[in-house]
Amino acid sequence: MFSLRSVTGRLATVAVRQPAIRTVAPAARAFSVTFKRMQEEVHEKGIPVHSYTDKESSAPEEKVLPVGATSEVVGGGQGDVKIIAQALDKSIAEKLSPTLSKFTLVGKVAAITGGGRGLGYNMAQALSEVGVKAIAILDIQQEVGDAAAAELHEHTGVPVRFYKVDVRDGPAIAEVFSDVVDSFGSIDVVINAAGIADSNIKAEDYDHVMFRRLIDINVTGSFLVAQAAGRAMIKAGTGGSIVNIASMSGSVVNYPQEQCCYNASKAAVIQLTKSLAAEWAQHKIRVNSISPGYMDTALNRVPALDAQKKIWKSLTPQRRLGNVDELNNLAVFLASDASTFMTGSNCIIDGGYSVL
Ligand SMILES: NC(=O)c1ccc[n+]([C@@H]2O[C@H](COP(=O)([O-])OP(=O)(O)OC[C@H]3O[C@@H](n4cnc5c(N)ncnc54)[C@H](O)[C@@H]3O)[C@@H](O)[C@H]2O)c1
Numbered sequence: 001m002f003s004l005r006s007v008t009g010r011l012a013t014v015a016v017r018q019p020a021i022r023t024v025a026p027a028a029r030a031f032s033v034t035f036k037r038m039q040e041e042v043h044e045k046g047i048p049v050h051s052y053t054d055k056e057s058s059a060p061e062e063k064v065l066p067v068g069a070t071s072e073v074v075g076g077g078q079g080d081v082k083i084i085a086q087a088l089d090k091s092i093a094e095k096l097s098p099t100l101s102k103f104t105l106v107g108k109v110a111a112i113t114g115g116g117r118g119l120g121y122n123m124a125q126a127l128s129e130v131g132v133k134a135i136a137i138l139d140i141q142q143e144v145g146d147a148a149a150a151e152l153h154e155h156t157g158v159p160v161r162f163y164k165v166d167v168r169d170g171p172a173i174a175e176v177f178s179d180v181v182d183s184f185g186s187i188d189v190v191i192n193a194a195g196i197a198d199s200n201i202k203a204e205d206y207d208h209v210m211f212r213r214l215i216d217i218n219v220t221g222s223f224l225v226a227q228a229a230g231r232a233m234i235k236a237g238t239g240g241s242i243v244n245i246a247s248m249s250g251s252v253v254n255y256p257q258e259q260c261c262y263n264a265s266k267a268a269v270i271q272l273t274k275s276l277a278a279e280w281a282q283h284k285i286r287v288n289s290i291s292p293g294y295m296d297t298a299l300n301r302v303p304a305l306d307a308q309k310k311i312w313k314s315l316t317p318q319r320r321l322g323n324v325d326e327l328n329n330l331a332v333f334l335a336s337d338a339s340t341f342m343t344g345s346n347c348i349i350d351g352g353y354s355v356l
Contacts, residue, residue, distance in 0.1 A: 023174040043067070044165060044172040049179065050146055052153035052160045060150065061317045064318045065163075067175045085125035086157040092129055102338040105133035109184040110335065111177070112226050113167055114139040114194030116145035118297045119245065119327055123191050124148070126155040126328035127335065134184040137162045138176060138225070139194065159184070167194045167221030170228075175230040186236060189335040192222045192269075193245040199259040218265035219272065226276055230285055239284025243334045245327075246289040248350045257310055266291070270346045277344030286343040288334045293350025296321040317352030 046066050048061040093106055110127045114120035116139035124135055135158055142164045149162035152318060161183065165178045180187050195218045197289035221272055226242050233240040249259065250266030273289040280287060294300070294312045300321065313319050330349055333339050 009078075028085065042166045044167040044169050045171050045270075047175060048142065048164045048334040050162045051183075051288070052149050052162070059145060060146070060162075065172075065175050065179055067169075067172045082268050083155050085152065087158060088129055090132040102340075103332060103336050104131045105189060105336055106315075107133050108132050108188040108270045108335075109136070109180065109186050110189035110191070111138060111180055111187060111229065112191040112193060113221070115139055115191075116141050116162075118150045118193075118299070119292065119295060119324060120191065121148050122324045123153075123193065123331040124152060124155055124329055125156075125193075126325070126332050127189065128152055128158045130332050130336065132158060132189070134159040134161070134185060135154040136176070136180045136187075137158075138165050138167070138173075138182070140164065140166050144326060149199030167192075167225055168171045168216050170224045173224045173228045174231075175234050181198075181232050186238065187229050187232045188238070188240045188257050190225060190240070190242045191245065191331060191335070192225050192243065194221055194225075195265075197261065197262045198257065199254075199257040201261075203260045208263060214261045215265050215268070218262070219268045223272060226272075226287070227307050228285075230276070230280055233285050234280075234283045237283075240286075241335045241339075242276070242285065242287045243331055244269050244273045244287070246273070246291045248291045248293045248348050248354050250289075250291055250346070251348065252354045255315065257308060273346065274344045281343055286334075286339070287341060287347045288339070288344065290327055290330055290334070291346055291350070292322060292327055293322060293348070293353040294321045295326075297324055312353075315353060315356065317356065320351060321352060322349070 025140065029106060044099050047065040047067060048065050052060050073096055088104065093101070093104055098103065105127060110132050112120050114123045114136035115124045124137060128135060137149050137150065137160060139146055139162070145162045145164060149160040152158065153160045161180070165172050165176055167173065176185055196214060198214055226244070229240065246269040247264045247266040250270045253263055270289050270291065273287050277287040293316065300309065309321070313321065328348060329349055334342070
């Protein structure tokens with residue numbers, strides 16, 4: 001749900017309650033530039049991988065994973081909060097009560113898509129605080145992903161690998177998960193946070209190619225990542241936990257911005273979650289989704305959105321947007337053994353927006 005980002009991450013002009021001047025022009029212009037690319041299948045020829053594993057060394061170990069090429073930068077800007085993550089002290093982990101110890105991920109390997117910034121990066125920090133053995137960050141933005149991986153490793157000491165990859169590229173995603181297992185020994189937890197939003201575009205004006213592109217990133221991308229991870233988990237026979245980041249927009253229709261495609265994509269992510277949960281329970285793979293309401297991410301913190309944000313807050317019982325770290329504990333709960341009997345659930349976390 002949420003920001004007025006166009007397909008390239010630019011902000012569409014906001015004109016709350018003034019349909020005549022609400023505009024889709026910036027999105028449409030950006031769209032025409034990338035029209036040809038958007039029609040192509042996404043296939044990388046090589047996936048740059050940067051490993052941050054040695055605290056003493058400032059330079060990452062670099063390699064390129066060969067695969068059978070597009071790289072559109074989605075959005076811009078770096079993370080929205082200063083990192084405060086710190087690793088879990090092993091001696092403390094050993095002394096935790098049985099209930100608290102179930103909230104840890106000691107020895108587990110996690111992958112987070114869209115982990116270069118925003119909610120994904122925040123959840124990556126949370127996982128690094130509960131004992132993960134290693135983290136893989138997958139993101140389409142090279143600089144953003146590199147900065148996040150380096151910072152996370154520097155603060156926590158947890159080995160982090162950054163893969164610059166598009167979640168729409170099935171063969172590349174398969175290569176990434178194969179490399180994660182080869183490098184770190186397993187894949188146990190996946191958080192599917194990569195996603196885009198188009199807002200303030202009326203259904204009657206929505207270009208079908210844009211529509212397909214959003215569905216491809218938000219739905220097909222989530223599926224391809226879950227499939228690659230699921231295959232590895234099934235092969236290993238050790239189970240795992242997959243957490244898809246949907247949105248309250250998968251259950252409610254936002255107001256006042258028109259965003260039919262985004263809403264439909266997130267409803268699909270919720271139903272994909274339930275379907276995979278039913279199919280993979282036999283393999284001890286749990287699949288759940290988190291559906292955030294309006295979150296106070298960097299992209300929502302722009303003057304152009306002030307008018308709409310007032311409306312969003314007025315429709316939220318808590319009268320505020322969520323902080324970027326307010327999904328973290330739910331993500332840890334769903335990823336860990338604290339939620340072993342939970343699968344196929346969609347957890348709405350929205351300050352009460354959807355109860356009204
Ligand atoms: N911010 C909100 O208010 C909000 C509310 C509900 C749901 N969500 C969902 O949460 C998730 C994260 O949102 P955010 O606000 O942190 O967004 P964000 O734009 O800050 O982060 C998304 C990340 O995904 C990456 N990405 C985009 N397309 C990609 C692709 N094709 N392949 C690989 N990486 C790609 C981007 O580079 C970016 O780093 C999204 O799925 C979004 O729909 C956000």
